[in-house]
Every structure is written in C-alpha cells, then in structure tokens.
Amino acid sequence: MKAGTLEAGEPSHFPPPAGGINRGISIMDFIFRIVAGLATLASAIAMGTTNETLPFFTRFIQFRAQYNDLPTFTFFVVANSVVCAYLVLSLPLSIFHIVRRGAIGTRIFLIILDTAALALLTAGASAAAAIVYLAHKGNSSANWFAICQQYNSFCERISGSLIGSFVGIVVFVLLILLSAVAISRS
Amino acid sequence: MKAGTLEAGEPSHFPPPAGGINRGISIMDFIFRIVAGLATLASAIAMGTTNETLPFFTRFIQFRAQYNDLPTFTFFVVANSVVCAYLVLSLPLSIFHIVRRGAIGTRIFLIILDTAALALLTAGASAAAAIVYLAHKGNSSANWFAICQQYNSFCERISGSLIGSFVGIVVFVLLILLSAVAISRS
Numbered sequence: 001m002k003a004g005t006l007e008a009g010e011p012s013h014f015p016p017p018a019g020g021i022n023r024g025i026s027i028m029d030f031i032f033r034i035v036a037g038l039a040t041l042a043s044a045i046a047m048g049t050t051n052e053t054l055p056f057f058t059r060f061i062q063f064r065a066q067y068n069d070l071p072t073f074t075f076f077v078v079a080n081s082v083v084c085a086y087l088v089l090s091l092p093l094s095i096f097h098i099v100r101r102g103a104i105g106t107r108i109f110l111i112i113l114d115t116a117a118l119a120l121l122t123a124g125a126s127a128a129a130a131i132v133y134l135a136h137k138g139n140s141s142a143n144w145f146a147i148c149q150q151y152n153s154f155c156e157r158i159s160g161s162l163i164g165s166f167v168g169i170v171v172f173v174l175l176i177l178l179s180a181v182a183i184s185r186s
Numbered sequence: 187m188k189a190g191t192l193e194a195g196e197p198s199h200f201p202p203p204a205g206g207i208n209r210g211i212s213i214m215d216f217i218f219r220i221v222a223g224l225a226t227l228a229s230a231i232a233m234g235t236t237n238e239t240l241p242f243f244t245r246f247i248q249f250r251a252q253y254n255d256l257p258t259f260t261f262f263v264v265a266n267s268v269v270c271a272y273l274v275l276s277l278p279l280s281i282f283h284i285v286r287r288g289a290i291g292t293r294i295f296l297i298i299l300d301t302a303a304l305a306l307l308t309a310g311a312s313a314a315a316a317i318v319y320l321a322h323k324g325n326s327s328a329n330w331f332a333i334c335q336q337y338n339s340f341c342e343r344i345s346g347s348l349i350g351s352f353v354g355i356v357v358f359v360l361l362i363l364l365s366a367v368a369i370s371r372s
Binding site: 104125127133183184 | 251255256257258290293294297298301302304305308309310311312313314315316317319320321325327328329330331333355359362363365366367369370
C-alpha cells in the first residue's frame with residue numbers, strides 16, 4: 001500500500017467520512033465488472049462458434065450458415081471481445097479503487113472508458129438484434145425472406161447470444177452510476 | 187436566484203475554489219445539449235419524412251418505399267425523438283447547474299439519464315446502420331438483395347439521416363465526461 005501514493009496521477013483528497021460506503025461501492029464495481037466480462041465473453045463465444053450445415057445439398061452448393069456470413073455478426077463478436085478484454089484490463093484499476101478510496105482521477109478515467117465501452121457494446125448488440133429480427137420475420141417490402149425457416153438451430157443460437165450482450169449493457173449503466181456516486185462522495 | 191436554495195434535493199457543498207472552471211463546464215454542457223438536440227431532431231425528421239415512389243408500376247402494385255416499411259427505422263425515429271425530447275427537458279437543469287455550481291445530486295441524476303439516453307440513441311443508430319448496410323450491399327448467403335439499386339433517393343436519405351444520430355452519440359460521450367469532471371471538482 002506504500003506504492004499507492006505513487007500511482008495516482010492526480011492529487012486526491014483523503015476524506016475520512018463516507019469511506020465505508022465508498023469501499024462497498026468499489027467492491028460492487030469489481031463484482032459488476034466480472035459479471036459483465038463473463039456475459040460479453042459468453043456472447044462472443046456463443047455467436048463466434050455458430051454454424052449450421054443443412055442435411056440436404058444440391059450438386060453445387062451445400063447449404064451452410066455461419067456467423068461470418070453476415071458482417072454485422074462479425075462486428076458483434078469483435079465488439080463483445082473488445083469490451084470483454086477492456087473489462088479484464090480494468091480489473092486492476094477496480095482493485096486499486098477498493099484500496100485507495102479517495103482516488104478521483106482514475107475514477108474519471110474509468111467513467112470515460114466505461115462510457116465508450118457501453119456505446120460500443122450497445123452498437124454491436126442492437127445491430128445484431130436488428131439482423132436477428134430480420135432473420136426471424138423477414139421483410140416483405142424489401143423482399144427479404146425469413147431465413148429462420150431453414151436454419152432453425154442457427155437462429156436459436158444467434159438469438160440466444162444476444163442475451164449476454166444486453167446483460168452487459170445493463171451492468172455498464174450501473175457501473176457508470178456507481179462511479180458517479182463514488183466520485184461525488186470522495 | 188433565491189429559489190436556487192430551495193430546489194436542490196441534496197445537501198450540496200459550496201466550494202469557492204475552481205468555481206470558474208465549473209461554470210465553464212456547465213456552459214459547455216448547455217451548448218452540447220442544444221447541439222445534440224438539433225442533431226437528433228434532424229435525424230428523426232430526415233428519416234421520418236423519407237419515402238420514394240418509383241415511376242413505374244404493375245397493375246396491382248405501385249413500388250413505394252417508406253421508412254416504416256422497416257420496423258428498425260421506426261425504432262430509429264422513436265429513439266431519436268425520445269432522446270431529443272429528453273435533451274430539451276434537461277435544458278432547465280443544465281441552466282440550474284450554470285447558476286448553482288455546487289449541485290452534486292442533480293448532476294448525478296443527469297449522468298444516469300445521459301447514460302440511458304446514450305444507450306438508447308446508440309441502439310437506434312446502430313440498428314438502423316445495420317439495415318442501411320444491408321440495403322446497400324445485400325447479403326448473398328441469406329438471399330437478401332440490395333434494394334438500393336431500385337430505391338436510390340430513399341437509400342441516400344436513410345444513409346444521411348444516420349449522421350445526426352452519430353453526432354449525438356459523440357456529444358453524449360462528451361457530456362458524460364464533462365459531468366464527471368464537474369462532479370469531481372465540486
């Protein structure tokens with residue numbers, strides 16, 4: 001804990017009051033980061049390993065659906081992986097906040113990165129959701145057919161893999177809220 | 187300004203130092219809100235008024251493309267309108283922050299709402315972007331054809347209307363950053 005005084009890039013005040021609440025907030029922050037990390041990892045893996053080969057084929061084509069047939073799903077996997085990696089990398093800083101309750105500079109740094117990660121994750125999840133909706137329902141005006149009638153298990157898998165991402169989004173909103181409260185108290 | 191002491195729901199400290207910077211931050215917050223409000227309003231109007239009727243028709247169908255043929259675009263218009271309305275409603279609170287620089291409770295309240303609005307706006311914009319991409323490029327694996335070959339001006343309009351939303355997203359990230367800095371300083 002001696003090193004703690006060297007690490008903060010900002011002069012921070014050490015307020016004795018409300019330290020216990022801030023420690024509780026920091027511990028919740030740490031747990032939420034692990035939850036969001038696991039959720040986004042699960043989403044990325046579930047989507048990334050999706051493929052289905054239909055049992056019938058013509059002479060030239062074998063019918064096969066993979067996640068990277070649709071660029072949006074590739075973006076979904078990339079966005080979830082990036083956010084998951086960011087969450088793992090932010091864990092040391094989260095532990096540092098449990099030890100040093102008064103650190104403000106690093107908390108603001110994390111709020112900015114959290115906001116960017118939230119935006120990235122939301123973009124990936126909702127773009128994928130738009131395509132999943134199209135795969136289920138199709139669109140008669142644009143003459144896009146519902147591919148879920150053929151690729152059943154593919155569709156179930158891509159729908160399910162959205163869940164982890166949306167859990168991650170909710171957790172990120174809570175993380176930003178917790179950080180704002182912690183900053184106001186320190 | 188006498189009413190100011192009655193309005194804050196939270197006991198707030200009045201720190202004489204760094205008040206000037208906080209006032210500057212509050213004024214920038216106000217300007218950013220107007221910019222984001224105009225950007226999302228422009229997006230909603232540009233998308234909401236889009237329709238194109240092709241000059242040829244068969245006996246039974248007239249070829250016509252409207253934004254509400256695709257449910258994702260309806261969501262885009264709704265999301266942009268909601269965020270625009272929220273931004274207008276948040277302006278009085280933003281003015282209150284210019285007057286009362288020490289208010290922490292209302293700033294945290296705004297950070298939470300800003301985060302939710304950011305998530306909503308990102309969801310709408312990226313879902314619409316996924317469909318616009320599909321309209322331009324189509325997808326051969328799923329047998330979805332690029333409708334932009336027929337509906338040229340429709341496609342230009344829906345592509346252009348995304349710009350306002352993405353400007354709004356960037357401004358929201360800046361707004362949350364500014365609020366975090368302002369909270370840490372007060």
